[in-house]
Amino acid sequence: xxxxxxxxxxxxxxxxxxxxxxxxxxxxxxxxxxxxxxxxxxxxxxxxxxxxxxxxxxxxxxxxxxxxxxxxxxxxxxxxxxxxxxxxxxxxxxxxxxxxxxxxxxxxxxxxxxxxxxxxxxxxxxxxxxxxxxxxxxxxxxxxxxxxxxxxxxxxxxxxxxxxxxxxxxxxxxxxxxxxxxxxxxxxxxxxxxxxxxxxxxxxxxxxxxxxxxxxxxxxxxxxxxxxxxxxxxxxxxxxxxxxxxxxxxxxxxxxxxxxxxxxxxxxxxxxxxxxxxxxxxxxxxxxxxxxxxxxxxxxxxxxxxxxxxxxxxxxxxxxx
Numbered sequence: 001x002x003x004x005x006x007x008x009x010x011x012x013x014x015x016x017x018x019x020x021x022x023x024x025x026x027x028x029x030x031x032x033x034x035x036x037x038x039x040x041x042x043x044x045x046x047x048x049x050x051x052x053x054x055x056x057x058x059x060x061x062x063x064x065x066x067x068x069x070x071x072x073x074x075x076x077x078x079x080x081x082x083x084x085x086x087x088x089x090x091x092x093x094x095x096x097x098x099x100x101x102x103x104x105x106x107x108x109x110x111x112x113x114x115x116x117x118x119x120x121x122x123x124x125x126x127x128x129x130x131x132x133x134x135x136x137x138x139x140x141x142x143x144x145x146x147x148x149x150x151x152x153x154x155x156x157x158x159x160x161x162x163x164x165x166x167x168x169x170x171x172x173x174x175x176x177x178x179x180x181x182x183x184x185x186x187x188x189x190x191x192x193x194x195x196x197x198x199x200x201x202x203x204x205x206x207x208x209x210x211x212x213x214x215x216x217x218x219x220x221x222x223x224x225x226x227x228x229x230x231x232x233x234x235x236x237x238x239x240x241x242x243x244x245x246x247x248x249x250x251x252x253x254x255x256x257x258x259x260x261x262x263x264x265x266x267x268x269x270x271x272x273x274x275x276x277x278x279x280x281x282x283x284x285x286x287x288x289x290x291x292x293x294x295x296x297x298x299x300x301x302x303x304x305x306x307x308x309x310x311x312x313x314x315x316x317x318x319x320x321x
Contacts, residue, residue, distance in 0.1 A: 014041025029053035030112030035096035061145040097233035100240035110246040137197030172222030247321030268317035
């Protein structure tokens with residue numbers, strides 16, 4: 001089965017594949033989680049490095065990714081032969097914010113590593129039927145979980161002006177947030193906003209000409225974050241990850257915008273979402289995590305091969321015993 005015309009091997013190109021999986025410092029017999037399965041690139045590489053005693057749990061809430069993963073389950077870690085992954089691989093059909101609950105369900109007491117490639121996959125952007133991009137006209141949807149109730153159409157047609165302003169200001173970091181919110185409310189009083197094209201045409205004149213596409217992308221990003229409750233989900237997942245990691249276990253996160261990266265940086269530096277540093281009487285930072293190395297960004301070769309990697313930042317931390 002293909003997805004909206006996309007062949008399976010074109011579904012998604014993994015970002016920072018080598019550095020991120022290397023960052024897990026994989027023990028072949030360890031237990032690992034990829035909380036963002038997507039096209040399976042990171043999961044496939046992790047499985048290649050695990051022995052028969054190791055295990056990988058891969059999370060995804062997107063129906064397309066789940067269907068594809070189930071169809072590819074026999075060769076997701078293939079190195080030329082079709083090798084069943086059942087004993088070593090578990091697909092979890094869920095938002096990663098429920099990481100702790102699912103690990104308890106599977107009787108996992110500790111993890112040796114967790115990887116997250118945050119944001120939206122190239123599949124979501126490329127498939128106009130999902131409504132994530134303003135590049136083509138499509139229904140205003142933006143749901144990563146197609147079974148969820150809230151859509152971008154609901155938000156732009158039911159949230160009041162202060163709510164819309166806060167979304168654009170907090171999640172899009174747009175100084176034009178008040179004007180964008182007011183314009184949406186006025187427009188929907190005349191006719192309901194239903195498509196990405198209608199929304200883009202409404203917002204574009206309110207944005208600076210020199211930054212129109214960038215700011216429009218931020219506006220769409222803000223709506224997507226609200227639709228999918230991305231910041232709350234990230235906070236819940238990271239808090240659970242810190243608790244579940246064994247001493248020496250690695251937390252590997254790829255973030256794409258400042259909102260995500262700020263939260264990731266806080267928890268890796270201070271051990272909490274707020275970034276509140278606790279020190280002992282000697283001034284030593286008391287955190288369950290220790291950052292490993294510097295922030296890693298894509299090299300020129302990857303940037304040319306995979307434009308989605310342009311804003312990626314990879315951070316790695318290790319659980320302190």
